[in-house]
Amino acid sequence: MAAAAKVLHEQGVERTTLADIAREADVPVGNVYYYFKTKDELVQAALSEHTAYLDELTGRLDRLPDPRDRLKALVEAWVEQRDVAARYGCPTGTLAAELGKRADGTLDTEAGAVIRRLLDWAARQFREMALSGPDGPDGPNGPDNPDDLALTLVAGYQGMSLMAHALRDPDVMTREGARLRRWLDSLQ
Amino acid sequence: MAAAAKVLHEQGVERTTLADIAREADVPVGNVYYYFKTKDELVQAALSEHTAYLDELTGRLDRLPDPRDRLKALVEAWVEQRDVAARYGCPTGTLAAELGKRADGTLDTEAGAVIRRLLDWAARQFREMALSGPDGPDGPNGPDNPDDLALTLVAGYQGMSLMAHALRDPDVMTREGARLRRWLDSLQ
Amino acid sequence: MAAAAKVLHEQGVERTTLADIAREADVPVGNVYYYFKTKDELVQAALSEHTAYLDELTGRLDRLPDPRDRLKALVEAWVEQRDVAARYGCPTGTLAAELGKRADGTLDTEAGAVIRRLLDWAARQFREMALSGPDGPDGPNGPDNPDDLALTLVAGYQGMSLMAHALRDPDVMTREGARLRRWLDSLQ
Amino acid sequence: MAAAAKVLHEQGVERTTLADIAREADVPVGNVYYYFKTKDELVQAALSEHTAYLDELTGRLDRLPDPRDRLKALVEAWVEQRDVAARYGCPTGTLAAELGKRADGTLDTEAGAVIRRLLDWAARQFREMALSGPDGPDGPNGPDNPDDLALTLVAGYQGMSLMAHALRDPDVMTREGARLRRWLDSLQ
DNA sequence: TATGAATGAGTCTTCATTCAT
DNA sequence: CATGAATGAAGACTCATTCAT
Numbered sequence: 001m002a003a004a005a006k007v008l009h010e011q012g013v014e015r016t017t018l019a020d021i022a023r024e025a026d027v028p029v030g031n032v033y034y035y036f037k038t039k040d041e042l043v044q045a046a047l048s049e050h051t052a053y054l055d056e057l058t059g060r061l062d063r064l065p066d067p068r069d070r071l072k073a074l075v076e077a078w079v080e081q082r083d084v085a086a087r088y089g090c091p092t093g094t095l096a097a098e099l100g101k102r103a104d105g106t107l108d109t110e111a112g113a114v115i116r117r118l119l120d121w122a123a124r125q126f127r128e129m130a131l132s133g134p135d136g137p138d139g140p141n142g143p144d145n146p147d148d149l150a151l152t153l154v155a156g157y158q159g160m161s162l163m164a165h166a167l168r169d170p171d172v173m174t175r176e177g178a179r180l181r182r183w184l185d186s187l188q
Numbered sequence: 189m190a191a192a193a194k195v196l197h198e199q200g201v202e203r204t205t206l207a208d209i210a211r212e213a214d215v216p217v218g219n220v221y222y223y224f225k226t227k228d229e230l231v232q233a234a235l236s237e238h239t240a241y242l243d244e245l246t247g248r249l250d251r252l253p254d255p256r257d258r259l260k261a262l263v264e265a266w267v268e269q270r271d272v273a274a275r276y277g278c279p280t281g282t283l284a285a286e287l288g289k290r291a292d293g294t295l296d297t298e299a300g301a302v303i304r305r306l307l308d309w310a311a312r313q314f315r316e317m318a319l320s321g322p323d324g325p326d327g328p329n330g331p332d333n334p335d336d337l338a339l340t341l342v343a344g345y346q347g348m349s350l351m352a353h354a355l356r357d358p359d360v361m362t363r364e365g366a367r368l369r370r371w372l373d374s375l376q
Numbered sequence: 377m378a379a380a381a382k383v384l385h386e387q388g389v390e391r392t393t394l395a396d397i398a399r400e401a402d403v404p405v406g407n408v409y410y411y412f413k414t415k416d417e418l419v420q421a422a423l424s425e426h427t428a429y430l431d432e433l434t435g436r437l438d439r440l441p442d443p444r445d446r447l448k449a450l451v452e453a454w455v456e457q458r459d460v461a462a463r464y465g466c467p468t469g470t471l472a473a474e475l476g477k478r479a480d481g482t483l484d485t486e487a488g489a490v491i492r493r494l495l496d497w498a499a500r501q502f503r504e505m506a507l508s509g510p511d512g513p514d515g516p517n518g519p520d521n522p523d524d525l526a527l528t529l530v531a532g533y534q535g536m537s538l539m540a541h542a543l544r545d546p547d548v549m550t551r552e553g554a555r556l557r558r559w560l561d562s563l564q
Numbered sequence: 565m566a567a568a569a570k571v572l573h574e575q576g577v578e579r580t581t582l583a584d585i586a587r588e589a590d591v592p593v594g595n596v597y598y599y600f601k602t603k604d605e606l607v608q609a610a611l612s613e614h615t616a617y618l619d620e621l622t623g624r625l626d627r628l629p630d631p632r633d634r635l636k637a638l639v640e641a642w643v644e645q646r647d648v649a650a651r652y653g654c655p656t657g658t659l660a661a662e663l664g665k666r667a668d669g670t671l672d673t674e675a676g677a678v679i680r681r682l683l684d685w686a687a688r689q690f691r692e693m694a695l696s697g698p699d700g701p702d703g704p705n706g707p708d709n710p711d712d713l714a715l716t717l718v719a720g721y722q723g724m725s726l727m728a729h730a731l732r733d734p735d736v737m738t739r740e741g742a743r744l745r746r747w748l749d750s751l752q
Numbered sequence: 753t754a755t756g757a758a759t760g761a762g763t764c765t766t767c768a769t770t771c772a773t
Numbered sequence: 774c775a776t777g778a779a780t781g782a783a784g785a786c787t788c789a790t791t792c793a794t
Contacts, residue, residue, distance in 0.1 A: 538661060
């Protein structure tokens, strides 16, 4: 599963062959099929790996007492991955971009589910921050409701990862990460 | 070229066969090769199409007298594409995500070049707005220098497109588009 | 026709495309088809070129009074072509090698016909030399009858061309050419 | 490899499809690629087959005590192949003629290497015969040095094979083979 | 369970040949 | 008669998947 996650992230789904994954995992191709009946199951497995990593990361962040600090630490973690992001993009984001185009309904929203999981965790933090934005047509706290704030945060991450990747420039992560932290600090 | 741009956007590079493009263009496969010697040349052609569209769009926006209005109209245009974005993502962004992983140096930064073109145009608008942010370690106007602002804007677009796509939700474009416009208005 | 002869000699039949010939002749592809209905007709045309060249050469040699001198001058002409032979082999011989494998009966013996024409001319010279070899089971003059001598001469040419070509060594032509001339001189 | 050698000999390199070889070997096409990554590797394999056959043949001849007898037995072996030669030419010679025209440097001299191997073996036999030809400008024994004699012998074989093939006449092999044996006998 | 070979459908690419102008 | 584009039938090669051992 780790090999699948790594190679699929680095090469993309369609460009990765089962032989690539088998080689990375140092097992013969035939054996891969003993555990995963199709290539799609391997993609699924890679997504599970990403989910597990995400859970592990948010689990660690949850130990911080202040929700705002948790979110800022999350941004910190993203920035730390800047070199990988500049080379290969966000693992889940690029997977979502590739899988999302599928017309056959297989796995096409699975990467989205992982992102939604992150969204939910972030929304929980914003809720806990109990912000006092003005109410409006958009619901409680206007556009500053927890769900929208979470969306902005994660979209910010995906945007900066994609830009860093497209421009092959890790510095994009640093600059946009700083902006996200300032934004988190500015919320009241 | 239009057929290539459309189909490659909808299906991704690796999932698209030459036959798909030929069918969309309603020409026999062999004929495609009369004009494009390889599949990569078709991808390149698709990127040219996107560049042409971008130039045409910014050309139209340039007619607006106020640079801030131009940028807001740009965001407007993005939001109008929300249904396409939710289904297939940003044409250039998803292309960048897929091509950027190539290890063989072919086309891997070509989509990035298109994005950079957009970045440059946006930076020009911000420069024209002559903002008076405080100077700092990041140069004139601190993190509010035109290049960083352009980066934030385009990253915002890419982020919201990817999120709309991953979540299959056009509304993401509407909400994040509104946020971007508010942000543009807030700059002084 | 000249372009066909040249390119087919240099690249072989199967490796040569009509576009190659058209380019060499500096005419558009479509136009080639106005004069030659199929690729095979172009091969045939190339063989005609070779036949014409052969006729022209033997015609010139025929002006020499002594048949032995004609044959020696022929060998001389072969040796003069040593650089071309070392690079591309004998035009007719390599064509015969390639076409002779065809199973469909098209052109498969056409190159052989050109070689036979050379054989006939050579036999005529040997006959004129009126050699006095002993008669034997092989017919008049034993193995020294004109037809066999012609065969030995032309086989010698084909052998040295092929060896020069295979070894990429023009010097093979020089050495074997000298041997052939000594052999011609030795016949009585 | 045997199937490749056979079919490539009979049909030539360019006229042979992978499917042809697979059919002859009675394996599915895909499986051929498990062992040979490209068509060129199959050609290389066919050449290895020819080399192996050559080594096996000369190995057997080496058991004869007299070098002259070895060479005569070699000619004998060639003549025995007369029907194959008349239909398809010498396997290595025709391969050399076809491959030698390649301009891309792939395999273009590989067939020549096989021929050179035969040349070396023949030269060794002539050396062992310790001939006493007159010295001259061409080195020890004049044009009768072992290398030149070997060249003459192998060129003789290639010439007669090509002629037999071009004329579709196995008898050419018989007649020229007899001549080569007489020539070997005449050397002192 | 592990292994390496087998299988064949699918994809890119080439090119002889045709055709409209 | 010239031109450049159109056409589609192969052919090389890849790779997910299966299978025998």
